[in-house]
Amino acid sequence: MAELKELIGKLCPTAQFDDSGEFLLVTVEDAHWHQLACSLKTELHFDQLMALVGMDWGTTLGVVYYLTNTVTGDIIHVKVETDDRENPRIHSVSDIWAVANYQEREAYDFFGIIFINHPDMRRFFLRNDWVGHPLRKDYDASPEKNPIRLDDETNEDYTCSYREDENGKVTKVDGKVFEDDEYVINVGPQHPSTHGVMRYRVSLDGEMVKKVDVVSGYIHRGIEKMCESLTYPQTLLYTERMDYMAAHINRHCLCLCIEKALGIEVPRRAELIRLMMDELMRLSSHLLSYGCLTMDQGATTAFFYGFRDRELIYDIFDRTCGARMSMSYATIGGVVADIHPDFIKDVRHACDVIEKNMKEYHQLFTGNVIARNRMVGVGVLSKEQAIDYAITGPSGRASGCHCDVRKTHPYSLYNEFDFDEVVRTEGDSMARYMVRMDEMVQSIKILRQACDKLEQEGIEGEYIAKVPKMIKLPAGHWYQQVEASRGTFGVYIESDGDPKPFQKPTRMHFQSPCFNLIGVVDLTCRDNMIADLITITASIDFVIPDIDR
Amino acid sequence: MKHEDFKDNGYIEDLVAQLNGAGVNVIVGKADQLMNWSRANSLWPFCFGTSCCAIEFMCLGAARYDMARFGAEVARNSPRQADYIMCQGTITYRMAPVLKRLYEQMAEPKYVIACGACTVSGGPFKNSYCVVKGIDEIIPVDVYLPGCPPRPEAMFYALMQLQRKIKVTKFFGGANRKEKLTYAPENKAE
Numbered sequence: 031m032a033e034l035k036e037l038i039g040k041l042c043p044t045a046q047f048d049d050s051g052e053f054l055l056v057t058v059e060d061a062h063w064h065q066l067a068c069s070l071k072t073e074l075h076f077d078q079l080m081a082l083v084g085m086d087w088g089t090t091l092g093v094v095y096y097l098t099n100t101v102t103g104d105i106i107h108v109k110v111e112t113d114d115r116e117n118p119r120i121h122s123v124s125d126i127w128a129v130a131n132y133q134e135r136e137a138y139d140f141f142g143i144i145f146i147n148h149p150d151m152r153r154f155f156l157r158n159d160w161v162g163h164p165l166r167k168d169y170d171a172s173p174e175k176n177p178i179r180l181d182d183e184t185n186e187d188y189t190c191s192y193r194e195d196e197n198g199k200v201t202k203v204d205g206k207v208f209e210d211d212e213y214v215i216n217v218g219p220q221h222p223s224t225h226g227v228m229r230y231r232v233s234l235d236g237e238m239v240k241k242v243d244v245v246s247g248y249i250h251r252g253i254e255k256m257c258e259s260l261t262y263p264q265t266l267l268y269t270e271r272m273d274y275m276a277a278h279i280n281r282h283c284l285c286l287c288i289e290k291a292l293g294i295e296v297p298r299r300a301e302l303i304r305l306m307m308d309e310l311m312r313l314s315s316h317l318l319s320y321g322c323l324t325m326d327q328g329a330t331t332a333f334f335y336g337f338r339d340r341e342l343i344y345d346i347f348d349r350t351c352g353a354r355m356s357m358s359y360a361t362i363g364g365v366v367a368d369i370h371p372d373f374i375k376d377v378r379h380a381c382d383v384i385e386k387n388m389k390e391y392h393q394l395f396t397g398n399v400i401a402r403n404r405m406v407g408v409g410v411l412s413k414e415q416a417i418d419y420a421i422t423g424p425s426g427r428a429s430g431c432h433c434d435v436r437k438t439h440p441y442s443l444y445n446e447f448d449f450d451e452v453v454r455t456e457g458d459s460m461a462r463y464m465v466r467m468d469e470m471v472q473s474i475k476i477l478r479q480a481c482d483k484l485e486q487e488g489i490e491g492e493y494i495a496k497v498p499k500m501i502k503l504p505a506g507h508w509y510q511q512v513e514a515s516r517g518t519f520g521v522y523i524e525s526d527g528d529p530k531p532f533q534k535p536t537r538m539h540f541q542s543p544c545f546n547l548i549g550v551v552d553l554t555c556r557d558n559m560i561a562d563l564i565t566i567t568a569s570i571d572f573v574i575p576d577i578d579r
Numbered sequence: 580m581k582h583e584d585f586k587d588n589g590y591i592e593d594l595v596a597q598l599n600g601a602g603v604n605v606i607v608g609k610a611d612q613l614m615n616w617s618r619a620n621s622l623w624p625f626c627f628g629t630s631c632c633a634i635e636f637m638c639l640g641a642a643r644y645d646m647a648r649f650g651a652e653v654a655r656n657s658p659r660q661a662d663y664i665m666c667q668g669t670i671t672y673r674m675a676p677v678l679k680r681l682y683e684q685m686a687e688p689k690y691v692i693a694c695g696a697c698t699v700s701g702g703p704f705k706n707s708y709c710v711v712k713g714i715d716e717i718i719p720v721d722v723y724l725p726g727c728p729p730r731p732e733a734m735f736y737a738l739m740q741l742q743r744k745i746k747v748t749k750f751f752g753g754a755n756r757k758e759k760l761t762y763a764p765e766n767k768a769e
Contacts, residue, residue, distance in 0.1 A: 155673075156672075156673070156709065157672060157673050164708050164709075169708075171708055176672070176708065176709070178672055178675050178711055178716065178717070179672065179675070179676065180675060180676050180679055180717065181676060182676050182680070183673070183676070219674065219677055220627065220677060220681060221656075222626055222656045226628070226629065226630070226633070227629045227674060227677075247671075247673050248629070248671065248673050248674045248677070249629050249630055249668070249669060249671060249674065250671055250673065250709060251669055251671060251704045251707050251709070251710050252704070252707040252708050252709055252710070253704075253707075255707070255708060256704070256706055256707055259706065267703060268703070271630065271631060271703065274630065274631040274634060275634070318634070321637075333641070334641055334642050337637065337638060337641035337642065337643075338641065338642050338643070340638075341638070341641075341643050344638075354635070354638075354730060355631055355634060355635060355728050356631060356727055356728060574629075574630075575629075575630045575631070575668075575669075
């Protein structure tokens with residue numbers, strides 16, 4: 031950490047450092063930020079922007095950037111502030127890390143921070159006639175300002191960007207999303223193959239896709255704002271309703287983050303149970319992904335096969351947690367209830383059945399000539415692009431990135447388990463599909479080891495640590511990431527250390543993997559057939575509520 | 580499920596009593612029965628899933644729960660071919676005009692099941708700045724189905740409630756066939 035501090039100090043003499051937290055914090059003025067960002071990427075190899083958190087500190091607005099070095103695994107975070115609340119402006123880094131494009135649009139939507147030199151400064155989640163920026167502390171939430179509007183929204187054909195010239199003068203430049211002679215068709219928001227309520231506006235040349243404009247926010251529910259008015263245990267429930275196919279994993283992540291802030295040590299047995307639930311969830315998620323991908327290509331039988339096996343996992347959840355979905359099982363300090371007596375038996379049975387059926391899946395679909403023609407070599411994403419767009423999870427690993435958080439930054443008990451990180455190099459739809467199938471095998475491997483461990487270490491025992499009744503975090507901020515079923519899921523918590531009971535977070539940000547995945551739809555679909563838009567997006571496999579939050 | 584098993588259906592019972600209060604013509608009554616029997620047992624759902632409930636709805640269509648037993652497995656992607664919307668998942672301000680338009684595109688007779696806590700009342704997102712607090716603010720609802728998400732068994736219960744509701748309608752008499760397009764939120768059902 032000291033070494034990094036020195037190196038960054040040389041790059042930007044005005045930067046201030048704080049190494050009291052888990053990661054090095056660099057505070058830099060906006061005037062030097064863009065130049066520092068360039069050198070951080072080129073000289074210190076911080077090539078991935080993991081998270082971009084918009085912030086309102088009351089008097090100042092700003093952004094916290096979490097950067098990672100994909101080779102060494104180092105993480106730093108950079109804070110950029112502006113005290114102009116009327117016209118907050120920060121330089122854009124979307125030319126350095128491509129993932130910042132949508133992330134900055136989100137920050138603009140929530141806080142009204144304008145990013146200088148950003149190519150496309152439009153709202154991302156809210157209607158284009160929305161009044162105000164909801165995550166600002168001075169936001170006027172009265173329903174008269176933003177009633178339910180039942181008139182159709184106008185298409186956003188125009189965009190704008192704020193360009194800075196050599197003298198530092200910023201001017202607003204208007205731009206167009208599509209040119210006048212382009213043929214634009216609309217896909218969604220109500221379309222079965224968008225896997226939810228996502229909308230694409232696709233510019234076509236014959237049957238070839240020229241450009242995809244993503245219109246998101248049809249299921250934006252304002253989770254981050256609501257978290258600011260709830261106590262920490264209450265915020266847990268929202269994590270399960272973002273990526274509902276990674277409910278246990280997301281909840282586990284928030285629990286880990288709060289436990290880290292409080293310094294709670296979780297009983298080993300509870301951590302083992304949480305880990306098993308995570309892997310079961312991953313299996314269930316990948317089976318759903320298999321089912322949907324196959325159904326999108328017309329293989330309806332395969333969909334039924336996937337769902338048949340998911341029911342086994344649902345039964346396990348049902349018995350132990352009392353619900354099939356939205357289980358609310360992990361909690362701060364452990365899990366809410368002990369496992370069902372038949373838990374281990376059921377898990378072993380599910381592992382055996384799924385392992386046996388995997389062969390059937392491959393026979394049915396993987397070698398099928400239609401599947402191969404539609405997926406091999408289609409929607410290729412290179413390794414450099416995947417890093418630039420911060421694509422993680424199975425989609426990132428299909429492009430050759432070693433981005434499995436379970437291996438790179440082990441959390442929970444993952445470093446005790448013997449499993450392989452599945453990495454392929456093709457980067458096409460087929461590779462993304464195959465990574466998921468192979469990861470299921472690895473999950474089964476982890477689950478079997480976990481069953482053995484649980485049997486050796488005692489079927490009965492402690493499942494929750496002693497946790498104070500009032501959860502009060504000290505002043506500070508924390509970031510925790512886990513490997514969710516679709517990629518790296520991160521939670522950012524900032525607390526002001528309020529001593530009153532029922533403390534509420536100042537800011538809670540969820541860095542969802544699917545938000546980054548949506549960034550490459552344009553890139554991967556371009557110059558492919560319109561029909562391949564469906565297979566490519568199905569193989570990227572995003573969950574829309576996870577994007578919109 | 581037998582008729583006696585529905586113990587909590589006071590308002591449907593009242594509706595039947597009110598409908599049959601003045602007596603029914605034998606021919607019209609029989610024609611109505613035939614019509615309702617066929618309609619109630621061939622309900623085509625409209626795929627409208629915005630979030631978590633949609634996954635449970637997919638389980639409903641898959642092998643274990645098998646919606647086909649109710650004649651309701653023909654999930655349509657076009658509102659023009661569907662009989663009812665099972666609205667699965669939160670409706671946000673941005674989605675609200677889309678939902679209303681889709682509902683208006685459906686052909687009569689059409690029904691709505693509000694599936695899940697979000698569609699009934701806003702659910703866990705009630706305090707959000709951009710979530711509709713119950714879809715009955717936008718479109719009329721026939722069956723409210725709470726749960727977060729409801730289990731597939733509960734979804735069947737809602738489906739059967741809808742079937743019962745259809746079976747007591749008088750299509751030929753026209754007694755209770757209100758024009759739903761003139762729906763206004765202030766006179767929504769209790």
